[in-house]
Amino acid sequence: MKIEVIAYTLADALAAAANGADRLEVITAPAEGGLTPSIGLVQSIQEQVDIDIRVMIRPHSRSFVYSEEDIAVMERDISAFRTLGVSGIVLGALTPQGSVDTALLDRLLAVSGSLPITFHRAIDEAADLEQALRTLGHYPQITHTLTSGGLPSVLDAADMIRRLGPVAEAQGITLLPGAGLHIDALEAFLRHTGVHEFHIGSGARQGGSILNPIDVDKLTAIRRIADQFPASEE
Known part of the structure; x- marks a missing residue:
């Protein structure tokens, strides 16, 4: 079970x-949902951290x-981060x-080369989540899709996540479920949905606020919960 943490x-x-993340989503402007850092x-993160780093382009x-x-601007940012070796x-x-927007995806992925891509929560504003996933399946570079199941909190969309899982896998x-996950509901959510990875932001922070620092005790506890589940076969 892999954990992606916002940084x-x-x-x-x-x-x-140092406390259980398998991957970082590196952003700025967390109150705006994350912009290009x-x-x-x-x-600085690359120099001191030795786990998977995925960088937001927004x-x-x-x-x-x-x-x-x-x-x-997006093309130039992708080119710069690709040169850095993210x-x-x-x-x-x-x-x-x-x-x-497949025409735009074609352009951006041409710049990103072979870099793995996460399609972010833009998908939650798509008219049809399942169709959007099937469209993304045409792009081998897209390895992950971050989603709250179309609702503000993914905890309210657990049934949708369970339904979307096989659709995504077929593609x-x-x-990568995220938005609204917190430690008290995490174990039940993971058991119900059957996912192999999840994304955590405010749920791993002091006071449950995305604007506060990471709470090491919370993240350690989240890691313990995740470790109760089988690892992904990836």
Whole structure:
């Protein structure tokens, strides 16, 4: 069972890596749902952390529909982080009609090369989650999809996550549930949904707030819960 932890400071990354995280999602602007972090932050984390680092590519929080100006920035950011040698990229894009923006994906993935890609929670605003997953299955680089099951809290979408799991697996994608997970509900959620990985943000932080530092005791306890479950076959 793999745990992905949000990190937006070097201290976050060090605490997460030392206390049970398997992967970091590196962002800035956590209150806006995560935007593209600085090169300096990512370099600092790379120098001191030795786990999988996936970097958010999101130029603003207005929407998941991007202009040509936005796309130019996203392409340059992907190129820069690829040059740095990050483990992977986190991105997502929709059309105004709520479908996965395949034309934009083609452009961004061409820049990202062979880097593994997580399609982020843009999928939760898609008109049809299952169809969106099937569309993403056409892209071998997309290894994970982060989703709350279309609801603000993934805990309210446990049945949807359980249903989406086999759809994602059939596409060669690992479903990564996140948003609203916390320690008191985690074990029951994992048992009900049958997922092999999960994403945690505020649930691993002091006071349960994404704006606070990581709570080492909470994250250690979350790791203990995760270790009760079989490892992914990946």
